[in-house]
Amino acid sequence: YLMRVAQHQLILQDDFEGAAVTLQAASDRIGLTGDPGLLPVRVLISEEIAELKTRRRPDLVGMTLILAQLARQVRVLQPGFALRVEAAPEAPAAPEPQDWLDKIDRFVDSLISVRYEDAAPTEIEANVANVSETLEDNLKLARWAVLDRDAYQYAQLIEQSLRLVREFYDLDNAANNDFMRQLQDLQKTQLRPEKPDITGSLRELQRILSQRENAPEPVAPEATEAGNG
Numbered sequence: 268y269l270m271r272v273a274q275h276q277l278i279l280q281d282d283f284e285g286a287a288v289t290l291q292a293a294s295d296r297i298g299l300t301g302d303p304g305l306l307p308v309r310v311l312i313s314e315e316i317a318e319l320k321t322r323r324r325p326d327l328v329g330m331t332l333i334l335a336q337l338a339r340q341v342r343v344l345q346p347g348f349a350l351r352v353e354a355a356p357e358a359p360a361a362p363e364p365q366d367w368l369d370k371i372d373r374f375v376d377s378l379i380s381v382r383y384e385d386a387a388p389t390e391i392e393a394n395v396a397n398v399s400e401t402l403e404d405n406l407k408l409a410r411w412a413v414l415d416r417d418a419y420q421y422a423q424l425i426e427q428s429l430r431l432v433r434e435f436y437d438l439d440n441a442a443n444n445d446f447m448r449q450l451q452d453l454q455k456t457q458l459r460p461e462k463p464d465i466t467g468s469l470r471e472l473q474r475i476l477s478q479r480e481n482a483p484e485p486v487a488p489e490a491t492e493a494g495n496g
Contacts, residue, residue: 283322283323284323308468315468318463322460324460327413327414331414338403343442346399346436402431
Protein backbone atom coordinates (compact mmCIF):
# COMPACT_ATOMS: atom_id res chain seq x y z
CA TYR A 268 0.00 0.00 0.00
CA LEU A 269 2.73 2.50 0.95
CA MET A 270 4.67 1.76 -2.21
CA ARG A 271 1.59 2.50 -4.33
CA VAL A 272 1.00 5.72 -2.41
CA ALA A 273 4.57 6.78 -3.19
CA GLN A 274 3.97 6.24 -6.89
CA HIS A 275 0.79 8.35 -6.77
CA GLN A 276 2.61 11.14 -4.95
CA LEU A 277 5.25 11.26 -7.65
CA ILE A 278 3.07 10.81 -10.73
CA LEU A 279 -0.01 12.82 -9.75
CA GLN A 280 1.42 15.43 -7.37
CA ASP A 281 5.04 15.80 -8.53
CA ASP A 282 5.92 15.34 -4.86
CA PHE A 283 9.47 13.99 -4.93
CA GLU A 284 10.13 14.52 -1.23
CA GLY A 285 6.81 12.97 -0.16
CA ALA A 286 7.39 9.92 -2.36
CA ALA A 287 10.85 9.41 -0.85
CA VAL A 288 9.47 9.62 2.70
CA THR A 289 6.69 7.17 1.89
CA LEU A 290 9.08 4.69 0.30
CA GLN A 291 11.28 4.88 3.40
CA ALA A 292 8.24 4.08 5.54
CA ALA A 293 7.56 1.06 3.32
CA SER A 294 11.15 -0.11 3.70
CA ASP A 295 10.91 0.24 7.48
CA ARG A 296 7.73 -1.84 7.51
CA ILE A 297 9.44 -4.57 5.52
CA GLY A 298 12.37 -4.46 7.94
CA LEU A 299 10.02 -5.05 10.88
CA THR A 300 8.89 -8.36 9.38
CA GLY A 301 12.40 -9.77 9.82
CA ASP A 302 12.00 -11.59 6.50
CA PRO A 303 15.44 -12.00 4.85
CA GLY A 304 13.78 -13.00 1.59
CA LEU A 305 12.52 -9.44 1.16
CA LEU A 306 16.00 -7.90 1.33
CA PRO A 307 16.15 -7.39 -2.49
CA VAL A 308 13.03 -5.23 -2.22
CA ARG A 309 14.63 -2.99 0.40
CA VAL A 310 17.75 -2.67 -1.77
CA LEU A 311 15.64 -1.46 -4.72
CA ILE A 312 13.74 0.94 -2.47
CA SER A 313 16.99 2.52 -1.27
CA GLU A 314 18.07 3.06 -4.89
CA GLU A 315 14.73 4.64 -5.77
CA ILE A 316 14.91 6.96 -2.77
CA ALA A 317 18.37 8.07 -3.89
CA GLU A 318 16.99 8.85 -7.36
CA LEU A 319 14.16 10.89 -5.88
CA LYS A 320 16.51 12.93 -3.71
CA THR A 321 18.65 13.92 -6.69
CA ARG A 322 15.63 15.26 -8.58
CA ARG A 323 13.93 17.52 -6.10
CA ARG A 324 10.74 19.33 -6.93
CA PRO A 325 11.47 23.01 -7.63
CA ASP A 326 10.54 25.58 -4.99
CA LEU A 327 7.70 27.18 -6.93
CA VAL A 328 6.83 29.68 -4.19
CA GLY A 329 10.46 30.75 -3.91
CA MET A 330 10.68 31.18 -7.69
CA THR A 331 7.62 33.42 -7.82
CA LEU A 332 9.01 35.57 -4.99
CA ILE A 333 12.33 36.01 -6.81
CA LEU A 334 10.55 36.90 -10.05
CA ALA A 335 8.41 39.48 -8.22
CA GLN A 336 11.52 40.99 -6.65
CA LEU A 337 13.31 41.19 -10.02
CA ALA A 338 10.26 42.81 -11.62
CA ARG A 339 10.43 45.55 -8.98
CA GLN A 340 14.16 46.04 -9.56
CA VAL A 341 13.80 46.60 -13.30
CA ARG A 342 12.85 50.26 -12.92
CA VAL A 343 16.05 51.12 -11.03
CA LEU A 344 18.45 49.36 -13.40
CA GLN A 345 20.54 51.57 -15.63
CA PRO A 346 20.26 50.57 -19.30
CA GLY A 347 23.28 50.78 -21.58
CA PHE A 348 21.48 53.15 -23.92
CA ALA A 349 19.52 56.33 -23.25
CA LEU A 350 16.87 58.09 -25.23
CA ARG A 351 17.11 61.72 -24.22
CA VAL A 352 14.90 64.65 -25.10
CA GLU A 353 16.51 68.00 -24.54
CA ALA A 354 15.42 71.51 -25.23
CA ALA A 355 17.79 73.48 -27.39
CA PRO A 356 19.69 76.16 -25.48
CA GLU A 357 18.11 79.54 -25.64
CA ALA A 358 19.65 81.52 -28.44
CA PRO A 359 20.72 85.11 -27.94
CA ALA A 360 18.35 87.76 -29.11
CA ALA A 361 18.51 88.09 -32.84
CA PRO A 362 17.69 91.12 -34.93
CA GLU A 363 14.17 91.40 -36.16
CA PRO A 364 13.74 88.95 -39.08
CA GLN A 365 13.54 90.60 -42.41
CA ASP A 366 11.27 88.07 -44.07
CA TRP A 367 9.21 84.90 -43.50
CA LEU A 368 12.16 82.65 -44.30
CA ASP A 369 14.09 83.99 -41.30
CA LYS A 370 11.07 83.45 -39.08
CA ILE A 371 10.79 79.81 -40.18
CA ASP A 372 14.49 79.21 -39.50
CA ARG A 373 14.19 80.60 -35.99
CA PHE A 374 11.12 78.49 -35.32
CA VAL A 375 12.87 75.26 -36.42
CA ASP A 376 15.91 76.05 -34.25
CA SER A 377 13.67 76.42 -31.21
CA LEU A 378 12.16 72.95 -31.56
CA ILE A 379 13.02 70.18 -29.10
CA SER A 380 15.82 67.99 -30.44
CA VAL A 381 15.81 64.24 -29.97
CA ARG A 382 19.04 62.30 -30.14
CA TYR A 383 20.41 58.88 -29.23
CA GLU A 384 23.53 59.05 -27.07
CA ASP A 385 25.60 56.11 -28.23
CA ALA A 386 24.68 54.39 -31.46
CA ALA A 387 21.76 54.02 -33.78
CA PRO A 388 18.98 51.92 -32.25
CA THR A 389 19.08 48.21 -32.96
CA GLU A 390 16.12 46.30 -34.35
CA ILE A 391 14.87 45.42 -30.87
CA GLU A 392 15.29 49.00 -29.73
CA ALA A 393 13.28 50.21 -32.67
CA ASN A 394 10.46 47.76 -31.99
CA VAL A 395 10.39 48.16 -28.21
CA ALA A 396 9.58 51.65 -27.07
CA ASN A 397 10.52 50.93 -23.48
CA VAL A 398 12.87 48.01 -22.79
CA SER A 399 12.46 48.14 -19.02
CA GLU A 400 8.68 47.94 -19.35
CA THR A 401 8.98 44.93 -21.65
CA LEU A 402 11.41 43.24 -19.27
CA GLU A 403 9.08 43.88 -16.34
CA ASP A 404 6.13 42.40 -18.26
CA ASN A 405 8.19 39.32 -19.14
CA LEU A 406 8.98 38.68 -15.50
CA LYS A 407 5.34 39.06 -14.47
CA LEU A 408 4.30 36.59 -17.17
CA ALA A 409 7.05 34.23 -16.04
CA ARG A 410 5.48 34.20 -12.56
CA TRP A 411 2.19 33.06 -14.06
CA ALA A 412 4.01 30.41 -16.07
CA VAL A 413 5.53 29.08 -12.83
CA LEU A 414 2.13 28.91 -11.15
CA ASP A 415 0.66 27.15 -14.21
CA ARG A 416 3.68 24.81 -14.42
CA ASP A 417 4.05 25.87 -18.07
CA ALA A 418 7.68 24.89 -18.59
CA TYR A 419 7.82 25.92 -22.26
CA GLN A 420 6.39 29.40 -21.73
CA TYR A 421 8.59 29.91 -18.67
CA ALA A 422 11.75 28.99 -20.58
CA GLN A 423 10.85 31.33 -23.44
CA LEU A 424 10.17 34.30 -21.15
CA ILE A 425 13.36 33.86 -19.15
CA GLU A 426 15.42 33.52 -22.33
CA GLN A 427 13.86 36.69 -23.78
CA SER A 428 14.54 38.56 -20.55
CA LEU A 429 18.18 37.47 -20.53
CA ARG A 430 18.55 38.58 -24.14
CA LEU A 431 17.21 42.04 -23.31
CA VAL A 432 19.53 42.37 -20.32
CA ARG A 433 22.59 41.31 -22.32
CA GLU A 434 21.80 43.63 -25.21
CA PHE A 435 20.61 46.77 -23.48
CA TYR A 436 22.19 46.84 -20.03
CA ASP A 437 25.74 47.54 -18.95
CA LEU A 438 26.88 44.31 -17.32
CA ASP A 439 29.91 46.02 -15.78
CA ASN A 440 27.40 47.63 -13.46
CA ALA A 441 27.21 45.51 -10.27
CA ALA A 442 23.42 45.77 -9.93
CA ASN A 443 22.84 44.85 -13.57
CA ASN A 444 25.24 41.92 -13.32
CA ASP A 445 23.58 40.60 -10.18
CA PHE A 446 20.19 40.93 -11.87
CA MET A 447 21.38 38.84 -14.82
CA ARG A 448 22.95 36.22 -12.50
CA GLN A 449 19.62 35.71 -10.74
CA LEU A 450 17.90 35.30 -14.09
CA GLN A 451 20.49 32.69 -15.09
CA ASP A 452 19.86 30.79 -11.85
CA LEU A 453 16.13 30.80 -12.60
CA GLN A 454 16.82 29.57 -16.12
CA LYS A 455 18.60 26.49 -14.72
CA THR A 456 15.58 25.50 -12.63
CA GLN A 457 13.33 22.94 -14.29
CA LEU A 458 9.64 23.36 -13.59
CA ARG A 459 9.02 19.72 -14.45
CA PRO A 460 12.12 17.66 -13.66
CA GLU A 461 12.27 14.18 -15.13
CA LYS A 462 10.62 11.65 -12.84
CA PRO A 463 12.56 8.51 -11.97
CA ASP A 464 10.99 5.07 -12.22
CA ILE A 465 10.09 3.89 -8.70
CA THR A 466 7.99 0.90 -9.75
CA GLY A 467 10.83 -1.65 -9.66
CA SER A 468 10.67 -2.30 -5.93
CA LEU A 469 6.91 -2.93 -6.03
CA ARG A 470 7.28 -5.30 -8.97
CA GLU A 471 10.01 -7.20 -7.10
CA LEU A 472 7.83 -7.47 -3.99
CA GLN A 473 4.92 -8.76 -6.07
CA ARG A 474 7.20 -11.28 -7.80
CA ILE A 475 8.50 -12.66 -4.49
CA LEU A 476 5.04 -12.92 -2.96
CA SER A 477 3.63 -14.55 -6.10
CA GLN A 478 6.50 -17.02 -6.15
CA ARG A 479 5.79 -17.97 -2.55
CA GLU A 480 2.08 -18.40 -3.18
CA ASN A 481 2.66 -20.67 -6.16
CA ALA A 482 5.43 -22.72 -4.58
CA PRO A 483 4.47 -26.39 -3.95
CA GLU A 484 3.77 -27.19 -0.36
CA PRO A 485 6.48 -29.28 1.31
CA VAL A 486 5.57 -32.94 1.85
CA ALA A 487 5.35 -33.96 5.50
CA PRO A 488 7.83 -36.71 6.59
CA GLU A 489 4.96 -38.90 7.88
CA ALA A 490 3.30 -38.86 4.47
CA THR A 491 6.56 -39.92 2.81
CA GLU A 492 7.04 -42.87 5.17
CA ALA A 493 3.47 -43.98 4.67
CA GLY A 494 3.95 -43.96 0.94
CA ASN A 495 7.10 -46.05 1.20
CA GLY A 496 5.33 -48.57 3.41
